[in-house]
Amino acid sequence: MILKTVDDTREFGARLAAVLRAGDLLVLSGPLGAGKTALAQGIGRGLRVRGDVTSPTFVIARVHRPDLAAGGTVPMVHVDAYRLGNVTDPRAQVDDLDLDASVEDSVTLVEWGEGMVEQLADAYLEVRIDRRDDDARVVELIGHAGDWPTRITALPEATATHP
Template sequence: MSEPAGGGPEWTAELTAVDAESTQNLASRLGAALRAGDLLVLTGELGAGKTTFTQGLGEGLGVRPGIISPTFVLVRVHPSLVGGPDLVHVDAYRLGSAEELDDIDLESTMASSVTVVEWGRGKVEHLSDSRLEVSLLRETGGDAVGELVLDFDETGDDEPRIIRIEAFGPRWDSGPVL
């Protein structure tokens, strides 16, 4: 995988989504800018909003609705309804290594789809020379250090999320898409 000198991202964007709906809207805007072959790695603890974000991506891509958490399925394909790329949604949470992920054979769909891998950091970088790493974080007061807690409030109260997007590789060298 080729990365900029020093291994850092081409660019980083940090956005705030005030609730689940704004998370989906932001992701929908990003989805409209994606194309076949793009790889996204989603990071955030259980309940952080990775699936909510992916639902927005799907809307922006114009894929079949019904994106759910892939917790009990390793890979789910959401076909395009508008002639664009399909969305391949992957949960790498239970996979221990890049070798186990290779057994899924994502290489066969990478060129024709947008691939979103939850829990994929350290496991999927070899699939493409470019990727977006999206981290979903929720600030919860905490101490003076600014503690970040990565989970949704189970009471249903939406709290602001920080969505950090880091772009790696030549696909993203022209700057942020949002």
């Protein structure tokens, strides 16, 4: 899928939120500036969580509670594992975050988590984002186990174009 603007990336995140539920793990990958945080912002909007969704680079993880008044029902845990890649044992660092305690009850998004967090859930969605020279984002969704193929197919209609 091709998303032409950052706003399109956020809109796609909001549409993706429609098929997400508590217990879901999403591993967001892509280079710096690809749009991982913009996607997380859209997912947060779609899940109707409270507060602004910003990059958790320096705090590593943020929990966004559902805005019950707006119809939110599930918390979103947003993790940025970028700095964990520079440690000797990043998996141990992930374990220290105690994310598995919240994975079952939340939608958990992990930026830069490939190779470190997949063991947190039996099934997960890998979201690969790449930015082209024209600033458009190319997004690929890869379901690993579970019912992800069915759920990906059930995504609400896209406004973005397909290659």
